[in-house]
Amino acid sequence: MQSDVFKALAHPDRRRILALLKQGPKSSGEIAQHFPSAWPTMTRHLAVLKDADLVVAERDGASILYRANASVVEDAAAALLALLRAGAGDEPGGGPTDNPSDREAAE
Numbered sequence: 447m448q449s450d451v452f453k454a455l456a457h458p459d460r461r462r463i464l465a466l467l468k469q470g471p472k473s474s475g476e477i478a479q480h481f482p483s484a485w486p487t488m489t490r491h492l493a494v495l496k497d498a499d500l501v502v503a504e505r506d507g508a509s510i511l512y513r514a515n516a517s518v519v520e521d522a523a524a525a526l527l528a529l530l531r532a533g534a535g536d537e538p539g540g541g542p543t544d545n546p547s548d549r550e551a552a553e
Contacts, residue, residue: 451522454498459483467501467514476508477488 454460463477478488482492492512499518503510 448522448525450498451500451518452526454494457491460495460500463491463495463512464514464519466473471504471511471513473506474512477512486502506520533551542548 455464459481466472466477466480473545474492476494478485479496481488492501492503496503496512498524499515502511502515503512505511506521
């Protein structure tokens with residue numbers, strides 16, 4: 447499931463869509479007006495985000511409102527941060543560690 451999230455986040459337009467939805471729910475038309483892409487492309491981007499559970503679609507009368515699924519976005523950010531922290535500690539000279547005795551030994 448996490449791989450779907452990171453694949454969805456790989457495209458810059460989908461990251462921009464999430465940034466727009468951070469401001470609050472929007473219809474597909476409101477989202478599309480921020481992009482030069484054709485309508486089918488925007489529909490596909492929204493479908494990928496929805497399939498990865500990064501956005502939730504809710505019917506509001508005749509339109510569909512999209513909102514960011516904050517819990518999935520936060521989980522993805524935490525997983526990425528953990529990966530970066532683990533990688534920094536595994537490589538020689540990868541950066542400071544969280545262990546104070548390691549920092550003192552390096553000084």
